[in-house]
Amino acid sequence: DGGITQSPKYLFRKEGQNVTLSCEQNLNHDAMYWYRQDPGQGLRLIYYSQIVNDFQKGDIAEGYSVSREKKESFPLTVTSAQKNPTAFYLCASNPAVGGTEAFFGQGTRLTVV
C-alpha cells in the first residue's frame, strides 16, 4: 500500500538533546512537508521541500532542521535550540501541483522532559 510512514509514534527525550523524526513516502510525490500541531493552534508549517536537495523554511522553522537527500525521505531534527519542542508532529506529501491535496502520516508525539 502506498502511503506515508512516520516513526516512531511516540518519542521521549531529555531537554537539551537533539532528536530526529523520520518520514518516508512511497507515493512518488515531489513535495514533502513538516507541520507542528499544538492544541488550539491548528497546523503550523515548519519546513517544506518541493524537490530533492532543496527545502524552504515555513512559518516556525527556528530550532528545527531538515534534509532531503532522497525523494522518499524528509527527516526532521528538533534541536536543543527549539524552546518548546513538546508537540505532535505531522509529515505530509503531495505531487506539488496546484489544487492537489496533501497526504498525511500518522504523526509523532514528541515529549521533552
Next chain:
Amino acid sequence: AQSVTQLGSHVSVSEGALVLLRCNYSSSVPPYLFWYVQYPNQGLQLLLKYTTGATLVKGINGFEAEFKKSETSFHLTKPSAHMSDAAEYFCAVSVGGYSTLTFGKGTMLLVSP
C-alpha cells in the same frame, strides 16, 4: 498570503442533527479549498476539496461543502450527525502552483446520543 478562519473551536450536536462547521478564507487569487478530519493521535484524512467547477462539493462519509466566492466561505455540512463523526475538523487553503496548505485552527465536533 492566504489565511483561514474557523468559527467556533468546539461545536456540539445531537446524533441525527445537522452538522455545520464554518470556514472563511482570505486569498488574493482564486483558492483551492480543503476539509480534513483528524481522530485522536492520528494524521489528517481528506474529506473533500474544491478546485474549480461545481461549487457544491460532496465528500466522504456524507459530508459536503459549498464554495461561496462572494462570502469567501467554504462551510462544511452533514444532514445527520453520527457518533462516529466526533473528531476535529480542519479547513485549509492553497493557491496555484507550488503553494503550501494553510490551515485553520480546527473545530472539535462533539456528538451526543
